[in-house]
Amino acid sequence: MTLIGQITSGTLLLVLCAFAHVGIIVGSVPWIARLARLADMRVPRIKVALLIGFAFVMIVxxxxxxxxxxxxxxxxxxxxxxxxxxLYFSLVTYTTLGYGDVVLAKEMRLLGAFASVTGLLTFGLSTAFLVALVTRVLPNSLGGD
Structure with missing residues (x-):
């Protein structure tokens, strides 16, 4: 595959994955809000666990x-x-673990870099989402503002 082909394919896959990731996170927000309304307020720890657990499952x-x-x-x-x-290569590359025991041929190796960037960016987004959720849910469960 040519350099331009790798850049094009890698960019398209990165954009597809980013949109899917954002879509799943944004799509889970109404469900999290609904779950927050349904959760029993008498046991705040259960509510927090349910909300964060649901968000975690959606992110996974x-x-x-x-x-x-x-x-x-x-x-x-x-x-x-x-x-x-x-599947193995995608997982270790996407998580930026990159063992190196399975590698792409020279004419395809740029795709691996795009897979790593995809994982790096979406893990960052996932972290930001979980931090925002915890900052919103935890103080409310402790009786704070």
Whole structure:
């Protein structure tokens, strides 16, 4: 694959994953609000656990979906052979762990960098979302403002 092809494919996958991640987070907000209204106010710890737990599950789902998108795309682009290799490579690259035991060919290696950037950016967004949620939910459960 050419350099321009890698940049184009990597950018498109990054944008697709970013939109999916934002969509899942934004889509979970009404559910979190609904859950907050339904949660029993007599036991604030349960309410906090439910809200943060639900948000956490949604974030894990969003990241898992993106790893799968990268794995399928790498298979489609013939960057790796075998689904297990593609899924493994996508996961260790997306999380920026990068063991190096499965690598892309030189003419495909820029895709790996785009997968890492995708993970880095979406993990940052996930962290910001969880921090905002905890800052909003925890003081309310403690009886603060």
């Amino acid at each position: 789902f969003a990241h898992t979906l993106q790893v799968w998108v990268w794995a399928v795309s790498l298979l489609y682009l013939d960057a790796l052979s075998g689904f297990e290799n593609a």
